Amino acid sequence: MSPSTFARRLASRRRQLASAAIVAVALGLLGMLYAAIAPRGSAATSADPAVDEGRSLFQSLSCASCHGLNGEGGKRAPSLIGVGAAAVDFQMGTGRMPLQQHGAEAPRKRPVASEGDILKVAAYVASLGPGPAIPQFDAADWQKADTAYGGALFRTNCAQCHNFAGSGGALTYGKYAPSLSDATPTQIYEAMITGPENMPVFGDKQITPDQKLAIINYVRTIKTQADPGGVGLGRVGPVTETVVGWLVGIGVLVIVTIWIGARA
Amino acid sequence: MASMGETAARQGLRYVDDRFGSASFLRRSFNKVFPDHWSFLLGEIALYSFVILLLTGTYLTLFFHASTEVVTYNGSYAPLRGVQMTDAYASTLHMSFDVRGGLLMRQIHHWAAVLFVMSIAVHMMRVFFTGAFRKPRTINWHIGVTLFILATLEGFAGYSLPDDLLSGTGLRIAYSVMESIPVVGTYLAYFVFGSDFPSTSGDFIPRLFIIHVLLVPGILLALISAHMMIIWHQKHTDFPGPGKTEHNVVGSPFFPTFVIKTNGFLFLVFGVCAFLGAFAQINPVWLYGPYNASQVSAGSQPDWYIFFLEGSLRLMPNLESNFWGHTISWNIFVPGVILPGIMFNLLYVYPSLEAWITKDKAYHNLLQRPRDVPTRTALGVFGLTFYAILYLGGQNDVLANTFHWSLQSTTWVMRVLIIIGPFIAYYVTKRWALGLRHKDEERLHHGEETGIIRRLPSGEYIEVHEPLPAQRQAILAMQLGHDLPDHAELPSGNGHHSNGQGNGQAPGIGRPVGAMARAREALEGFFFERHDSPKSGPGDDDPKTLTRP
Ligand code: HEM
Numbered sequence: 170m171s172p173s174t175f176a177r178r179l180a181s182r183r184r185q186l187a188s189a190a191i192v193a194v195a196l197g198l199l200g201m202l203y204a205a206i207a208p209r210g211s212a213a214t215s216a217d218p219a220v221d222e223g224r225s226l227f228q229s230l231s232c233a234s235c236h237g238l239n240g241e242g243g244k245r246a247p248s249l250i251g252v253g254a255a256a257v258d259f260q261m262g263t264g265r266m267p268l269q270q271h272g273a274e275a276p277r278k279r280p281v282a283s284e285g286d287i288l289k290v291a292a293y294v295a296s297l298g299p300g301p302a303i304p305q306f307d308a309a310d311w312q313k314a315d316t317a318y319g320g321a322l323f324r325t326n327c328a329q330c331h332n333f334a335g336s337g338g339a340l341t342y343g344k345y346a347p348s349l350s351d352a353t354p355t356q357i358y359e360a361m362i363t364g365p366e367n368m369p370v371f372g373d374k375q376i377t378p379d380q381k382l383a384i385i386n387y388v389r390t391i392k393t394q395a396d397p398g399g400v401g402l403g404r405v406g407p408v409t410e411t412v413v414g415w416l417v418g419i420g421v422l423v424i425v426t427i428w429i430g431a432r433a
Numbered sequence: 434m435a436s437m438g439e440t441a442a443r444q445g446l447r448y449v450d451d452r453f454g455s456a457s458f459l460r461r462s463f464n465k466v467f468p469d470h471w472s473f474l475l476g477e478i479a480l481y482s483f484v485i486l487l488l489t490g491t492y493l494t495l496f497f498h499a500s501t502e503v504v505t506y507n508g509s510y511a512p513l514r515g516v517q518m519t520d521a522y523a524s525t526l527h528m529s530f531d532v533r534g535g536l537l538m539r540q541i542h543h544w545a546a547v548l549f550v551m552s553i554a555v556h557m558m559r560v561f562f563t564g565a566f567r568k569p570r571t572i573n574w575h576i577g578v579t580l581f582i583l584a585t586l587e588g589f590a591g592y593s594l595p596d597d598l599l600s601g602t603g604l605r606i607a608y609s610v611m612e613s614i615p616v617v618g619t620y621l622a623y624f625v626f627g628s629d630f631p632s633t634s635g636d637f638i639p640r641l642f643i644i645h646v647l648l649v650p651g652i653l654l655a656l657i658s659a660h661m662m663i664i665w666h667q668k669h670t671d672f673p674g675p676g677k678t679e680h681n682v683v684g685s686p687f688f689p690t691f692v693i694k695t696n697g698f699l700f701l702v703f704g705v706c707a708f709l710g711a712f713a714q715i716n717p718v719w720l721y722g723p724y725n726a727s728q729v730s731a732g733s734q735p736d737w738y739i740f741f742l743e744g745s746l747r748l749m750p751n752l753e754s755n756f757w758g759h760t761i762s763w764n765i766f767v768p769g770v771i772l773p774g775i776m777f778n779l780l781y782v783y784p785s786l787e788a789w790i791t792k793d794k795a796y797h798n799l800l801q802r803p804r805d806v807p808t809r810t811a812l813g814v815f816g817l818t819f820y821a822i823l824y825l826g827g828q829n830d831v832l833a834n835t836f837h838w839s840l841q842s843t844t845w846v847m848r849v850l851i852i853i854g855p856f857i858a859y860y861v862t863k864r865w866a867l868g869l870r871h872k873d874e875e876r877l878h879h880g881e882e883t884g885i886i887r888r889l890p891s892g893e894y895i896e897v898h899e900p901l902p903a904q905r906q907a908i909l910a911m912q913l914g915h916d917l918p919d920h921a922e923l924p925s926g927n928g929h930h931s932n933g934q935g936n937g938q939a940p941g942i943g944r945p946v947g948a949m950a951r952a953r954e955a956l957e958g959f960f961f962e963r964h965d966s967p968k969s970g971p972g973d974d975d976p977k978t979l980t981r982p
Pocket residue numbers: 483486487489490491493494497525539540542543545546547549550584585587588589590591592593594595645646650715716736
C-alpha cells in the first residue's frame with residue numbers, strides 16, 4: 170500500500186473513530202452522572218436495564234466478592250471504576266474473570282458467562298466511571314489493514330513479550346505473555362487498549378486505531394497461515410528444533426547404528 | 434552380489450594398476466579391516482552430514498546474496514511485502530518462496546548442520562568414554578576438538594547469514610562478547626565487524642559469507658581428510674573380544690562388507706536429513722522478520738551448539754568493575770570468553786593430562802568400557818553435567834514458559850546446580866561404575882548366578898554360581914584390566930603401565946621429588962582411587978558362594 174492511500178485510510182478511520190469516541194465519552198459522562206446521583210448500594214437502580222442486570226450479575230457471578238459491592242476495589246482486587254467496558258469484555262470474554270485462584274497471573278479459561286451477560290456486566294462497570302469502550306469494528310475493517318505494516322509494528326511493540334509469531338513467552342516471576350492463538354480480533358484490540366496485568370496499555374497516541382487493526386491482521390494472518398516448511402514445531406525457534414534434532418535425527422540414526430551393529 | 438561387485442572391483446584395480454602401478458596400495462586398502470561395534474558409526478554420521486552440507490550449501494550459494502544493501506521486498510510472501518530489508522534477508526525469502534526446491538534445500542541444509550554438530554558431539558563422547566583418545570591417537574583427538582569448534586563456528590556463521598531478527602540478535606551478543614575483552618575488545622569487535630553493530634559499513638555479511646562458504650569449510654575439509662587418513666593409517670580401535678589383542682583388528686574387510694554397510698548408512702543419513710527437511714520446519718526466517726536493532730523477540734535462541742554460551746551469559750551474575758575510566762564487564766567477559774576458553778582447552782589437554790597423571794606411556798589399540806576406568810568416566814560425566822546445565826540455562830525462558838516456572842527461580846536453581854550438580858554427577862557415576870566393576874569381578878571369580886538355591890548342612894541357604902566359559906573369563910579379565918600389559922595390576926606408586934611398547938619408564942618412578950611430582954602422585958592416587966586396590970582378588974570376599982561342582 171502506498172503511503173498516501175495509507176494516510177487516507179487512516180484519516181477516514183480517524184473520523185469514524187472520532188464519532189465513536191464522542192458517543193463513548195457521552196455515554197461515560199452519563200454513567201458518571203448516574204453513579205453520582207443514584208443512591209448507593211445494591212438497591213440502586215438506573216434508567217438502563219442492562220446496567221441494572223449487570224449490577225446483579227456482578228454480584229451473582231461473585232465479582233463483588235473481590236472487587237467490592239460497587240466495584241470500588243478492596244484487598245483482594247483492584248477498583249473497577251474507570252476500567253471501562255473493554256476491560257470487562259476482555260477479562261470475562263477470555264475467561265480470566267471471575268478469577269478462581271490467585272496466582273502469578275490470571276490464565277485464559279473458558280468464559281463462565283454468556284456473551285449477553287458479559288455485555289451487561291460491561292455496561293454496569295462502564296457506568297461506574299468513564300473508561301475505554303468495547304471497540305466496534307468488523308472483519309472487513311481489519312482484513313483490509315496492511316499486514317506487513319502490522320508485522321513491523323508487532324515486532325516492535327509486541328514480540329519482545331509474545332514472541333515473533335505470537336507463541337508466547339516468559340516474563341519475570343512466573344508471569345508470562347500468553348500465546349495469541351486463541352484471542353479474537355476484538356480481544357486483541359481490547360488487550361492493547363486496556364493493558365491487562367503486566368501488559369502495557371497501548372493508547373491511540375502510541376498505536377493509532379489503524380495501526381491496531383494492522384497488528385490484528387498480522388496476528389490473525391500468521392495464525393491461520395500454514396507452515397510452508399512442514400510441522401511448525403510450536404514456532405518458538407531453535408529450542409524445539411533441537412529437541413527434534415536429538416530425538417528424530419540422532420535418535421533414529423543411533424538406533425539404526427545399533428541395529429546394524431547387532432546384525433553384524 | 435558381493436562377489437560380482439568384487440570382480441568388478443578387481444577389474445577396476447587392474448585398470449588402475451596398469452596405469453599407475455598402485456594396485457598393491459589399493460588392494461591393501463580394500464582388505465583393510467573395520468570393526469563392527471555400533472558406536473564406531475557415530476563419526477560417520479558427522480562425515481555424511483558434512484557431505485550433505487556441501488551439496489545443499491552449494492545449491493544455496495546460487496541464490497543467496499551476501500549483501501546488506503537495503504531493498505523493498507516484493508516477493509510472494511505477503512506478510513512481508515513492502516517491508517524494507519537487506520538483500521541478504523530478501524534473497525533468503527526469495528529462496529524460500531520463489532525458488533523451486535529452495536525451501537527444501539534450506540531446510541535440509543539446516544537440519545544437516547544441526548545433525549552435523551550433534552553427531553560430532555556424540556562421536557566425541559564415544560571416543561572419550563572408551564579411552565580411544567589415548568596414545569597413539571592423541572593427535573586425532575586434537576583434530577577432533579578443532580573440528581568441533583570449527584563446526585560450531587561454521588554453524589553460527591551460517592545461521593547469521595540470512596540477517597533475520599533472531600540471528601541478528603545473536604550477532605549483537607557476539608559483538609558485545611568480543612567487546613568485553615579488556616583493552617583490545619572494542620578494536621577487535623570493530624575490526625571483525627568492520628564497523629559498529631549493527632553493521633553500517635556493509636562489510637560484515639560479505640565477510641561472514643566468505644567465512645561460511647570458503648574459509649571454514651576449506652579448513653574443515655582439510656582437517657576431516659587428515660582425521661580420516663590418520664584413522665586409516667593407525668587402524669581402528671576395538672573393544673576386547675574373542676581373538677582381539679592390542680596388535681590386531683577384527684572385523685569386516687573394508688571391501689565389500691564395510692563399503693556396503695557404510696554406503697547404506699550414507700543413504701540413511703541422507704534420508705533422515707531429507708525427511709526432516711521435508712516435514713519439519715526449521716529456521717522460518719519469514720516469521721522472525723528482518724533484523725532491526727530496535728526489535729527483539731521473546732525466546733531469541735541461537736542454534737543448539739551455542740545454547741551453552743547463551744546459558745553461561747544468562748546464569749552469570751551482574752558484575753562490572755571500573756579501572757581508570759574503562760569498564761570491564763565481567764558478566765560478559767567471564768561467561769563469554771574465559772569459560773569457553775577453559776572448556777575447550779580442557780578438551781584439548783585431557784589426553785595428555787590423563788597420561789601424565791597415570792604415567793601411561795603405552796600404545797593402546799583396545800578400548801575400555803566406561804566402567805573400566807571409573808574416574809575418567811566420572812570426570813566425563815562431570816563435564817557433561819556442567820555443559821548440560823549451561824545448555825538448559827540457554828533456554829530457560831522457553832522452559833519457564835512451557836512448564837510455567839518462574840524465570841527467576843530457573844536462573845537461581847541453575848546457578849546452584851551448576852556448582853553442585855557436576856559433583857553429584859561425578860559421585861553417582863563413580864559409584865555406579867565401581868559397582869558394575871565389582872559385579873564383573875564377582876562374575877569373573879565366582880561365576881554367574883544360576884538362580885539355584887541350595888541349603889547348606891548348617892541350614893543356611895546359598896545361591897549356586899556357575900563359572901563363566903573360559904573365553905568369557907578371558908575377555909572379562911582383559912576388560913577389567915587384569916591381563917593387559919598396560920593395565921597390569923601393579924602396586925601403586927611406580928609405573929602403572931610400564932610394559933606396552935616397551936617404553937614405560939615413567940619419569941616419576943621412585944620417590945616423588947618436588948611439588949610437581951608430589952602433585953602428580955596425589956592426582957594419580959585420586960585417579961586410581963579404588964579400582965586398583967587389591968580388593969577383589971579371587972575368593973577374598975563373600976566366602977558363602979559355592980561353585981557348582
Ligand atoms: C561447506 C559448505 C557449505 C556451504 C557452501 C554452505 C552454504 C550456505 C549458504 C549459502 C547459506 C545461506 C543461505 C541460507 O541461509 O539459507 C548457508 C546457511 C547456513 N549454513 Fe551453510 N554451507 C556450508 C556448510 C555448512 C556447515 C558445515 C554448517 C554447520 C556446521 C552450515 C550451517 C549453516 C546454517 C545453520 C545456515 C543457516 C541456514 C538457514 O537459513 O536455515 N553450513 N549455508
